[in-house]
Amino acid sequence: MRYKNSIDGISSDMLKGFFTDWPNPPNSQTHLKLLKNSSQVVIAVDEDPNQVVGFITAISDGVLSAYIPLLEVLPAYKNQGIGKELINRMLKELENIYMIDLCCDDELVSYYEKFNMTRTNGMILRNYNRQAGGD
Numbered sequence: 278m279r280y281k282n283s284i285d286g287i288s289s290d291m292l293k294g295f296f297t298d299w300p301n302p303p304n305s306q307t308h309l310k311l312l313k314n315s316s317q318v319v320i321a322v323d324e325d326p327n328q329v330v331g332f333i334t335a336i337s338d339g340v341l342s343a344y345i346p347l348l349e350v351l352p353a354y355k356n357q358g359i360g361k362e363l364i365n366r367m368l369k370e371l372e373n374i375y376m377i378d379l380c381c382d383d384e385l386v387s388y389y390e391k392f393n394m395t396r397t398n399g400m401i402l403r404n405y406n407r408q409a410g411g412d
């Protein structure tokens with residue numbers, strides 16, 4: 278497994294199978310675009326068959342605050358510590374930032390607590406007609 282902090286060398290055909298539970302998922306070109314537009318990314322690549330198998334993104338003002346909107350590991354690669362490695366590498370990237378926030382479902386609270394994150398309240402708004410992103 279190779280971990281990368283940039284999308285150099287990543288093409289949309291290496292991004293298959295993500296957004297598994299999304300009714301209206303972004304396509305692989307849109308996925309590549311959101312990786313490119315993120316402030317920080319960490320990507321796990323399985324070199325044989327040269328596919329991205331996990332990723333995490335952050336968007337940040339580069340001074341005080343960062344938000345982690347997306348983290349996903351492909352189903353076939355779950356429970357091998359890839360998610361943990363992606364989070365640890367991202368937290369290292371963000372170590373000079375004061376506020377590091379994310380939202381998650383109840384079942385993942387204990388997972389994120391292992392990274393010293395604490396539960397709080399979050400408020401969200403979703404424009405479901407924009408779930409796939411794109412133009």
Ligand SMILES: CC(C)(COP(=O)(O)OP(=O)(O)OC[C@H]1O[C@@H](n2cnc3c(N)ncnc32)[C@H](O)[C@@H]1OP(=O)(O)O)[C@@H](O)C(=O)NCCC(=O)NCCS
Binds near residue numbers: 350357358361
């Ligand atoms: C959450 C996710 C990224 C974890 O990736 P992973 O590579 O399987 O995680 P790791 O191998 O580092 O850790 C596995 C641990 O997380 C726990 N875990 C993983 N997914 C979980 C879930 N949905 N609910 C509860 N626990 C979960 C496992 O039980 C395991 O626990 P352990 O460390 O006590 O054995 C992955 O399950 C995933 O992509 N889920 C779908 C997308 C998602 O929910 N993303 C998070 C958005 S906030």
